[in-house]
Amino acid sequence: MNFLTLDSVHHTYFSPKTATHALSDISLAVKEGEFVSFIGPSGCGKTTLLSIIAGLIQPTGGTVSLNGQPIRNMKKKLGYMLQQDYLFPWKTIEENIFLGLTITGNLSEEKRKEARALLVEMGLEGVESSYPRELSGGMRQRVALIRTLITEPQLLLLDEPFSALDYQTKLKLEDLVFSTLKSFGKTAVLVTHDIGEAIAMCDRIILFGTKPGRIHTIFDVPDSLRGLMPFEVRNHEDFPGFFQTIWKELEKLESRNH
16 A cells, blocks of 8 residues: 555646636645655645645645544644754753654653664664764754654654765765664655755655756666665666766756756
């Protein structure tokens, strides 16, 4: 059974004088444990679609369901990781991690132990009582990931979570996020502008066309690259050819827009 299902999703933004068609007829099924990415030219509606999946925007038409239930009933089952870490600067790292659990009244001793184990696993041992300003950007994003995972979401939505980081930190975090999500058996949707990142982390890559946003092509990542760590994927002999295939298709789309 499909885990996440989008059926004929349309979205139009209305203003007093105009109607902008952001998305047209998006139908997509994602299996449990699958990692998919959305790529495409600027303005193709990737982030709008992610917001619709998150239940933050009600689509003009169509439905989104998780495990057969409307997504609006399943918001507690979703985790969101963004470009900015959105840690509260006046709270300690531990307080930031437990924020969601504290608000919902689900903070237990077991969860505290789980969080400490995750901090150790992610190389953040001993930072519990530090404040966000005392950590690097990469460390803060790892804290944001722990904060997301500790609420046990069934679906993770990642909106360019590495784009604000330097290249070396980004590559390390790709490996860390990938291995963590796979070990937890999580289903994830990644929005990115980086073709290499999409190939390195995902099972399928959905390329969107624009005006209005629609699914143009779906690429299955070759078996030879699946299951490898992202850093290994980038160094594999099959990586450059597959990258070029997607790049050329994206170039065609962008040339049509100019």
